[in-house]
Amino acid sequence: MSLNTSVAPAAVTFRSTITATLDTETVAGSDAKICKAARVSTVGAAAAETGEARGLINYLMKNRHGSPFEHAQLSFLVEAPIFVAREFMRHRVGWSYNETSGRYRELEPVFYMPPASRPLVQVGKAGEYSFEHGTHEQYDAVEHSFGVIYRAAYSHYQQMLGRGVAREVARSVLPVGTFTSFYATCNPRSLMHFLSLRTTSAWATFPSFPQEEIERVADDMEKAFSLHFPLTWEAYLDNGRVCP
Template sequence: MTISLRSDISVSLDEVNLAGSDAKICKAARVSTLGSAAAGSGEARGLLNYLMKNRHGSPFEHGQMSFLVEAPIFVAREFMRHRAGWSYNETSGRYKELEPVFYVPKDSRPLVQEGKAGEYRFVAGTYEQYGITRWEHEQAYRTAWSAYQRMLKAGVAKEIARDVLPVGLFTSFYATCNPRSLMHFLSLRTKNTDATFPSFPQEEIEDVALAMEAAFASHFPLTWEVWDRNGRVAP
């Protein structure tokens, strides 16, 4: 039986569903005082900084970014905790036979947890710890996948057979958000020394968040700049 093991997590921006810009956010902010004349107004950086600094958040909802994420199920479940301003659609194990692709931590991933709740830090494991981690992951995956396949071949429905599969199985999902909801997500799922409120995300979801932040900075550069400058707090 063949299974695939991977340590990378894939994040891609769907250009077709990309909408909005720094300019659109400024127009949305100015319409309350300028009406239709807002479409021709300028001085974007100063206005965006004012909005961010003073927590005027609604103009930052005028935009859309849609990401296709390929990640283990445990990463997808952390996403589902973010609900305000987010929409999701995920591969369904009820209707599709799933693929035997499973997550294993990369060799550089810290393995040992130290500290107390809320202040954990993770340090590198020993050679033996890395070895047993990979071995145990692979053995558990092979056992689970064999059980899944046996049930399918016996005629058991996909929605029942999938019950034996672990959270290390890869899934694919679309995650769509506006800039405001993305900034909130990034404030919680990235670790940054300049952040007003420290966060301690799990490494795997931080990898996803950093890829999203790069896309955000590319397509909404002034909004990203003033968010970062103002302590990485969503307005």
């Protein structure tokens, strides 16, 4: 039996917001815990909870003594297109992930649509380029093409499911602009490494040029980091956003 190639377009939702929300119930540790982990190697466990924090954290950051920053934890719920999730998976050391599974549940018809503020045109050669805003015609073309493909893909996905095709097979027709959600759990050290690569900052000793979509996620994560580990975050900035 062949699939009907003229299925009606599906009703889909377009979304341009990409978010990372801190699960506050799972935050473990603090600036004080980082100091305690550092002091245990010099004064022992009994005296590890005493002493000034700001100077010690700055010393650790400046001299790149990184292991004390691994003794805390943050967990984020990320809602993003699949292509952003795949960028996340490049970060492996100090990270754990659990993602929505297209094998076990039917995927929702929510798809990424670049906002009008998103630059479209790449200028320059590989490794030395920038992005500029497109013309109205280019934005219209993006919006039209994305919409046509998303609706057609989800219609065929639904058609296959309706004919009894397994979810793990049918999902292959969906594009990487399909929204997914996943938990990303890390420690402050692994988060600082992530931020050094996935944000643009005038504070950075080593500039990075991340894709806009993952930088939006990184910005959310950094805000949460700055609130829960303020001394560590300040030392990170003061030392050029270099991961210890």
